Amino acid sequence: MVVDPTQATRRPVDTAAAPAHETAGAPIAQSNLWKDAWRRYLRNRAAVLAGSVFVLLVLYCAIWPFVSPYDPNEVDFALKNQGPNLEHPFGTDNFGRDLFTRTALGGRVSMGIGFGATLVILLIGVAYGSISGFVGGKLDNGMMRFLDTLYGLPYLPFAIIVTAIFGNVTFWTMVVALSIASWFTSARIVRGQVITLKENDYVRAAKAVGARWFRVLARHLLPNTLGVLIIAIFLELPGVILGEAILSFIGLGISPPDASWGQMAQEGRLVYRVAPHIIAVPSIAIATLILCANFIADGLRDALDPRTRET
Amino acid sequence: MTKFIVRRVFWTIPVILVVILLTFGLMRQIKGNPFRTSERAIPAEIQRNLDRKFGLDKPWYEQYARYVKNVATFDLGPSLVLRNRDVNDIVKEHFPRSLELGGLAFLFALVFGIPLGAVSALKANSWLDYAAMFFSNVGFAIPSFLVATLFIYFFVLQFDFGFPTSGWTGWESKVLPVVALGLAPMAAFARLVRGTMLETLQQDYIRTARAKGLRWRRVISLHVLRNSLIPVVTAAGPTLGFLITGSFVIEQIFAIPGVGRYYVTAVQARDYSVVMGLTVLLAVIVIVANLVVDILYGILDPRTRDVRT
Numbered sequence: 001m002v003v004d005p006t007q008a009t010r011r012p013v014d015t016a017a018a019p020a021h022e023t024a025g026a027p028i029a030q031s032n033l034w035k036d037a038w039r040r041y042l043r044n045r046a047a048v049l050a051g052s053v054f055v056l057l058v059l060y061c062a063i064w065p066f067v068s069p070y071d072p073n074e075v076d077f078a079l080k081n082q083g084p085n086l087e088h089p090f091g092t093d094n095f096g097r098d099l100f101t102r103t104a105l106g107g108r109v110s111m112g113i114g115f116g117a118t119l120v121i122l123l124i125g126v127a128y129g130s131i132s133g134f135v136g137g138k139l140d141n142g143m144m145r146f147l148d149t150l151y152g153l154p155y156l157p158f159a160i161i162v163t164a165i166f167g168n169v170t171f172w173t174m175v176v177a178l179s180i181a182s183w184f185t186s187a188r189i190v191r192g193q194v195i196t197l198k199e200n201d202y203v204r205a206a207k208a209v210g211a212r213w214f215r216v217l218a219r220h221l222l223p224n225t226l227g228v229l230i231i232a233i234f235l236e237l238p239g240v241i242l243g244e245a246i247l248s249f250i251g252l253g254i255s256p257p258d259a260s261w262g263q264m265a266q267e268g269r270l271v272y273r274v275a276p277h278i279i280a281v282p283s284i285a286i287a288t289l290i291l292c293a294n295f296i297a298d299g300l301r302d303a304l305d306p307r308t309r310e311t
Numbered sequence: 312m313t314k315f316i317v318r319r320v321f322w323t324i325p326v327i328l329v330v331i332l333l334t335f336g337l338m339r340q341i342k343g344n345p346f347r348t349s350e351r352a353i354p355a356e357i358q359r360n361l362d363r364k365f366g367l368d369k370p371w372y373e374q375y376a377r378y379v380k381n382v383a384t385f386d387l388g389p390s391l392v393l394r395n396r397d398v399n400d401i402v403k404e405h406f407p408r409s410l411e412l413g414g415l416a417f418l419f420a421l422v423f424g425i426p427l428g429a430v431s432a433l434k435a436n437s438w439l440d441y442a443a444m445f446f447s448n449v450g451f452a453i454p455s456f457l458v459a460t461l462f463i464y465f466f467v468l469q470f471d472f473g474f475p476t477s478g479w480t481g482w483e484s485k486v487l488p489v490v491a492l493g494l495a496p497m498a499a500f501a502r503l504v505r506g507t508m509l510e511t512l513q514q515d516y517i518r519t520a521r522a523k524g525l526r527w528r529r530v531i532s533l534h535v536l537r538n539s540l541i542p543v544v545t546a547a548g549p550t551l552g553f554l555i556t557g558s559f560v561i562e563q564i565f566a567i568p569g570v571g572r573y574y575v576t577a578v579q580a581r582d583y584s585v586v587m588g589l590t591v592l593l594a595v596i597v598i599v600a601n602l603v604v605d606i607l608y609g610i611l612d613p614r615t616r617d618v619r620t
Contacts, residue, residue: 146329148326149325149326149329149330150329150330150333151549151601153330153594153597154552154553154556154593154597156559157556157574157589157590157593158334158337158590160574160575160578161334161337161338161341161578161586161590162337163578164341164578164581164586165337165340165341238452242454245454245456246454246455246456246559246560249454249456249560249563250559250560250563250575251575251579252575252578265454265456265457269456269460269564272460272463272464273464273468276460276461276464279456279457279460280457280461283453283454283456283457284453284457286452286453286454287449287452287453287454287457288452290451290452291448291449291452294448294451294452295448
């Protein structure tokens with residue numbers, strides 16, 4: 001932990017002004033790290049723009065279905081296959097349903113599965129990576145060999161097999177299918193981080209004063225991997241979102257009546273000759289989300305880990 | 312070096328065994344049996360004979376050993392749904408098309424991606440760089456089904472360039488699917504090359520090469536490009552594996568009868584031996600691609616020989 005000299009000199013005054021919660025052991029330096037990171041992130045204009053669009057997209061999917069004047073499931077063939085216009089900003093689909101509302105609903109499903117699978121991937125990664133890195137020795141060697149074995153395997157065939165195992169594809173089936181062969185990278189990242197952190201003096205000090213292994217792991221190692229994990233969320237998200245879209249597109253997605261962006265694209269595919277906007281709208285939504293996630297990940301990497309900053 | 316290669320090649324054997332075991336374990340979890348359909352009940356005796364024929368009456372480890380033995384002799388077993396068809400026949404019929412599609416898409420990605428990234432890095436922060444990076448970022452994010460559909464919509468339906476919308480016969484039918492499949496890896500290569508080249512340009516040995524009076528062109532071709540390509544080789548292995556093992560989406564859209572399309576059909580028809588055989592085939596291809604990459608890597612960067620097995 002780096003002590004900020006300005007903080008050190010200002011400290012007595014601060015204590016006088018006084019929040020009582022500044023007792024010994026309160027994570028003062030840590031909150032500075034996050035504030036610094038936030039400041040660095042704000043300096044990256046592309047990342048700020050991507051972050052804003054991302055938040056807007058999430059809000060749109062969360063809120064619009066409640067506010068929308070259109071029933072997303074109301075069929076009206078008189079209105080079918082309309083291109084984007086004033087009443088329907090994204091046009092209407094083959095059944096005359098408002099695409100602006102349906103895209104928001106599809107986004108809920110796609111993003112829900114996306115974040116769900118990312119969370120599972122990270123949880124497995126943290127468990128596997130921290131055990132491997134923390135225990136070290138033969139176990140580490142064996143666990144990493146096992147990861148090497150699986151490295152680079154295409155995840156889609158395995159995702160497809162998992163959907164076949166469950167038969168009826170639901171939200172959670174999809175989450176399992178998309179995470180089962182995608183957690184290898186996150187396990188590797190966590191393990192690398194744990195191994196580096198393990199050599200730090202404060203970890204040795206903690207061990208020296210008799211902290212037990214789970215305390216060292218939970219208190220000193222895992223909180224310090226938080227930065228990489230936050231970056232990893234945005235690195236994993238694009239692959240998962242795209243994976244869900246591909247599975248839905250080839251007809252192995254979650255069962256109706258829920259529609260994800262991938263399923264909307266599949267419906268659009270059937271009528272692309274007359275109404276190409278129906279496949280374009282959900283696809284562009286997917287592309288926007290992935291693009292934002294990539295830029296956010298870049299920005300976060302620069303902000304949270306200044307050592308790796310690109311010139 | 313020979314020792315490194317031999318060790319690395321031998322290491323693939325347990326890898327393949329583990330991958331087959333995992334696939335085997337997953338496949339066993341799928342409920343249902345193609346012979347036990349409700350529409351056509353089969354007498355118990357015939358059922359027993361069928362089980363015996365396919366080894367289903369044995370414990371799982373014997374089935375696994377039997378399967379591994381068959382795979383080792385390049386026999387992926389019979390199809391469960393199509394009579395008189397072996398999985399081998401299906402692979403022989405469908406795989407060459409996927410191989411060609413993926414191989415061409417891979418070449419496309421390399422041939423256009425590397426120069427795009429290199430130009431971006433050399434003209435960093437120019438409008439050319441911004442345009443190229445905008446293109447790569449969008450190309451990387453946009454789903455392949457939109458690219459493929461828009462290609463058909465614009466290049467076939469709106470403006471007729473003489474490309475067919477589907478099939479895999481003459482070269483005309485191959486242009487659109489190859490480009491649609493190769494676009495995302497091309498964008499990925501361009502981003503990768505740009506990043507590593509910018510990093511390489513900062514290295515001391517580049518300054519040294521410049522200082523001793525080497526021409527800029529020679530510095531680029533001899534030092535910068537060469538060293539920047541190492542990460543591309545690393546990324547190329549899984550990418551090649553990913554591309555030639557069949558694209559589920561592109562093959563579906565362009566109606567190309569490759570393994571990717573057949574895989575989905577087989578899953579839906581519950582043709583487990585085909586699914587199993589194709590999955591093992593895909594895994595082995597990826598493993599071999601990784602092997603080649605590791606060996607190439609060892610040749611390009613001698614430091615890695617000892618670290619990796």
